[in-house]
Amino acid sequence: MGRTSQKARPILLKLQDVALRDNIWHTKTKCKGSGITISEFLTKARHSVFMSARERFGVSQCWTREGTVYVLDFKGIRHRVTSSEDLDKIELQPSERDVAPPVAMAAGKVVVPRAKRAASRR
Known part of the structure; x- marks a missing residue:
């Protein structure tokens, strides 16, 4: 066909x-x-918002229910999203380059702590 x-x-x-x-x-x-x-099935506008949310927050953090798009932010708070402006209001996880890591001195050596790995959810 x-x-x-x-x-x-x-x-x-x-x-x-x-x-x-x-x-x-x-x-x-x-x-x-x-x-x-x-x-x-989503309308073109909602599908566009949903795909943008998946790009920004990840596939596992975004879903739809009864035509409404939901996003789970890095704090675990669920947000109902209807537009790209709503996506911009949701706080992204601060990246490592935005936050200067604390530097400690240990026996004359500079020690920079490593960022912890996020635990995977199963």
């Missing part, structure tokens, strides 16, 4: 039953690793 790619074509579902839609949406995590992806 016009596509020569080996990938399967996307399937678009329009559901009238809100309970069924929510049930499918909340159980989509069971599809992990199966090659099946369930994603929400």
Whole structure:
């Protein structure tokens, strides 16, 4: 049907039953690793904001729910985002170059502490 790619074509579902839609949406995590992806359709403006948020904050810190974009900042605070101006208001994690590390003297040697690695969440 016009596509020569080996990938399967996307399937678009329009559901009238809100309970069924929510049930499918909340159980989509069971599809992990199966090659099946369930994603929400967003308007062009919201999709643009969502993609900008993913670039700025990372894929694991951004999600959508019922057409609304949410971002989790580095402090763990959830923000509802509707525009790029809202993204600009969310505080980014201070980078190491913005903050001068404390320097200590130990036996005549300059000691600069290393930044700690962020613990991965599993």
